[in-house]
Every structure is written in structure tokens, then in C-alpha cells.
Amino acid sequence: MPTYIALLRAVNVGGTGKLPMADLRAMCEALGFTSVRTYIASGNVVFQSRLAAASVKKQLERSLEDYAGKPVGVLLRTAAEMAAVLAANPFASEPPERTLAIFLDTAPSADALEKASGQGTELIALGTREIYVYYQDGIARSKLKIPAAKNGTARNMNTVATLAQWAAER
Numbered sequence: 709m710p711t712y713i714a715l716l717r718a719v720n721v722g723g724t725g726k727l728p729m730a731d732l733r734a735m736c737e738a739l740g741f742t743s744v745r746t747y748i749a750s751g752n753v754v755f756q757s758r759l760a761a762a763s764v765k766k767q768l769e770r771s772l773e774d775y776a777g778k779p780v781g782v783l784l785r786t787a788a789e790m791a792a793v794l795a796a797n798p799f800a801s802e803p804p805e806r807t808l809a810i811f812l813d814t815a816p817s818a819d820a821l822e823k824a825s826g827q828g829t830e831l832i833a834l835g836t837r838e839i840y841v842y843y844q845d846g847i848a849r850s851k852l853k854i855p856a857a858k859n860g861t862a863r864n865m866n867t868v869a870t871l872a873q874w875a876a877e878r
Contacts, residue, residue: 709742709756711878712764713790713871715811716751716772717781717861727751727776735771743878747870752863754874761786783811783861787875789836794872797865798833799842804865806846810839812860826851 714736719727729746732753736744741755741764757764765784772780785793799807816834817823824832829844830852839857843850863871 709758710761711743711754711756711787711875712741712761713785713787713875714751714753714755714764714768715783715785715861715863716753717783717859719749719751719780727772727780729753731775735775736768739767739771745874747867747874750863750867751861752867752871754871754878756878781859781861783813785811787872787878790868790872790875793835793838794865794868796835796838796840797868798840799831800865802831802842802844804869806844807840807842807865808847808862809835809865809868810841810854810857810860810862812837812839812857816856820854820856823856824852824854826853828852 729749733744733746736753736755741757744753744755746753761784765782769782793809815837816839820834820839821832828851830850831842833840839854
């Protein structure tokens, strides 16, 4: 049975989109997902489902919208895809807490980096359906704006590594 990782956008960040992880687990279980496990309070959930990825995403987004009263974006990866994101990190030698993968539904456009603004000491690279960013001076000081990341959601490489490990254990 396929293992999926769902990454929710704008959940429990800055006081918006409050969603207790116990509620997220219960929601996933009510959808028939199995071996459901959440990681930290920012909307990360690993589970198994016999459904195809498109169906999983659609059902989870519908349930989240019913819960929240507004759309909640879901970025979905399989266990193999999450492992590939970790392995493809071009900044693997940098501190993982300062290196992010911004997850997207589709491949970033070839000119995504050219359209970025406010770049200082950050390093940016394109992935398959991700944009990698290393924030040398920390994300709080950054003025970097990446229009291609508007509908994505970011996770630091510590989180990516944990989610990849959990998914591999299923």
C-alpha cells in the first residue's frame, strides 16, 4: 500500500489556520487512511492509503475545507518522492535548520530564480517540484521573495529527513 506525506499550507503558523494534530490524525483516519502519524504542529502527516495520489489530495483538501471553513492547501509526496527531495538537496553540507525545501504541486518554471527578488546571502536552486533555499543569515532576516513559491509550503531539512524516515519505515 502506498505511503504518502501530506504537507499542509498555513497551518498553525502565525496564529492562522489552527488545527490540532489530533484532529488532523482523526480526519485522516475518518478518510480511511491507515498508519497515520503527525509530526510537529505545522501540518505534516504520514499515512498509507490504497487511493491514488490525486484522490488522496482531493479528499484531504475537502475535509480540511469543511473543518476550517476555507481552503487549506495540501502538498502531497510519496515515500520515494520525499526520499528523493532529501537526496537531491543541493545544500546538504549546510545547516539543515537553515535549509528549506519549498514544496510545489508542479515543477517550478525555468525562470523561477530570475523572478526572485530581495536575494542577499541566500542560495537558491530548483528541484523537481521543489525550490531549495539555504538561508545563510537565517530566514528571519531574509528579504527574499520567490513568486513561484506563492502556492507552496516550506519545510526545513530536519523535517524533510524525519518525514522521509517515517515514510520509509511503513
